[in-house]
Amino acid sequence: MADFRDTLILPFEKGILPFPKEGENWLILNADTLPLTEPALCDLVQCEQGFRSSYLALKAAGYEVAARQPTGAALDGCLVLASRTRAVNEGNLVRAWNDLKPGGVLVFAGDKTSGVQPLRKWLSQRVGTLESLSKHHAVAFWAVRESNEEDIEYEAPETRQGDFYVSPGMFSARGPDVGSLLLAEQFDKRLFGRVADFGAGWGFLSSMMLDRCDQIEKLELYEADWESLQAAEANVGERGTYHWCDLTTEAPRGPFNWIVMNPPFHSGRAATPDLGRSFIEAAARALPSGGRLLMVANTNLPYENTLNGLFKKVERKAQAKGFKVIEATKGSR
Numbered sequence: 001m002a003d004f005r006d007t008l009i010l011p012f013e014k015g016i017l018p019f020p021k022e023g024e025n026w027l028i029l030n031a032d033t034l035p036l037t038e039p040a041l042c043d044l045v046q047c048e049q050g051f052r053s054s055y056l057a058l059k060a061a062g063y064e065v066a067a068r069q070p071t072g073a074a075l076d077g078c079l080v081l082a083s084r085t086r087a088v089n090e091g092n093l094v095r096a097w098n099d100l101k102p103g104g105v106l107v108f109a110g111d112k113t114s115g116v117q118p119l120r121k122w123l124s125q126r127v128g129t130l131e132s133l134s135k136h137h138a139v140a141f142w143a144v145r146e147s148n149e150e151d152i153e154y155e156a157p158e159t160r161q162g163d164f165y166v167s168p169g170m171f172s173a174r175g176p177d178v179g180s181l182l183l184a185e186q187f188d189k190r191l192f193g194r195v196a197d198f199g200a201g202w203g204f205l206s207s208m209m210l211d212r213c214d215q216i217e218k219l220e221l222y223e224a225d226w227e228s229l230q231a232a233e234a235n236v237g238e239r240g241t242y243h244w245c246d247l248t249t250e251a252p253r254g255p256f257n258w259i260v261m262n263p264p265f266h267s268g269r270a271a272t273p274d275l276g277r278s279f280i281e282a283a284a285r286a287l288p289s290g291g292r293l294l295m296v297a298n299t300n301l302p303y304e305n306t307l308n309g310l311f312k313k314v315e316r317k318a319q320a321k322g323f324k325v326i327e328a329t330k331g332s333r
């Protein structure tokens with residue numbers, strides 16, 4: 001994550017805002033581990049973090065964290081770290097403000113790429129006085145909720161795409177991805193038995209598999225993003241089983257007959273083929289001899305070396321619109 005965490009704690013370090021006190025109710029939305037302060041914030045705040053790897057990092061650092069914290073908590077303070085999606089940031093600002101008790105403080109931090117200035121303007125049109133400071137190429141702004149200030153009225157964005165439940169911030173929130181559509185063209189009766197969807201998102205590939213592959217007995221969805229997994233559950237229903245899992249560090253419980261995936265290749269804004277490679281490695285570990293991996297990737301992503309090192313047979317099944325579909329069969333070790 002871009003380091004606006006230092007900027008978030010600046011108003012506290014400078015003594016402009018008082019540090020949280022023991023017995024108060026503070027929450028961090030889109031939480032991440034924070035720089036060390038005196039007193040230590042990790043002992044004084046609750047965290048919400050739905051992305052599994054960040055959630056695990058918070059836990060390991062000693063924070064109290066949940067994928068989703070209850071709303072309506074009468075907060076003394078709420079700290080919000082910017083996400084990459086405008087609608088998610090707006091939703092978090094509204095939720096934070098509406099949950100503050102009188103005198104409670106909302107602090108937001110983000111950088112240029114998270115659109116912090118337009119968000120500051122957006123909030124200033126809805127609440128009283130906003131203050132801000134900038135440092136480390138980032139901005140923190142904050143507002144204290146006076147007792148006469150109202151909740152912000154906010155119409156949350158549409159959460160349906162045709163037949164599917166989807167929210168802003170999820171992968172392909174505006175409808176199925178071109179690569180995933182190309183991959184789904186390969187779904188047929190060959191997919192059988194126990195099948196896993198790695199990085200299942202809101203469940204597009206799983207839904208397509210259940211429509212097109214009647215030999216599937218058990219379908220297991222693995223996804224790091226909690227909200228996406230909830231959407232997948234709503235979209236795919238009881239025929240799937242759902243695992244909130246960081247596939248780069250947590251081993252799925254195979255063995256599977258088939259694994260299907262459109263692996264992530266971005267961490268934040270940076271393209272990182274390493275993420276896709278660790279998905280391929282996780283798939284190779286969870287497939288027995290004869291098990292198959294069916295995946296799609298941008299044609300320019302160099303996954304073949306990794307696949308050839310781990311699988312007996314690697315075949316390109318389709319290529320179109322900048323994507324390639326690859327099927328790889330596991331040999332005996």
Ligand SMILES: C[S@@+](CC[C@H](N)C(=O)[O-])C[C@H]1O[C@@H](n2cnc3c(N)ncnc32)[C@H](O)[C@@H]1O
Binds near residue numbers: 172245248
């Ligand atoms: C390219 S999207 C594909 C989503 C969905 N399968 C589809 O085709 O529409 C990759 C998915 O992997 C998830 N993801 C990213 N890192 C992950 C990780 N370490 N473990 C599990 N899932 C992860 C992302 O949240 C995202 O939903």
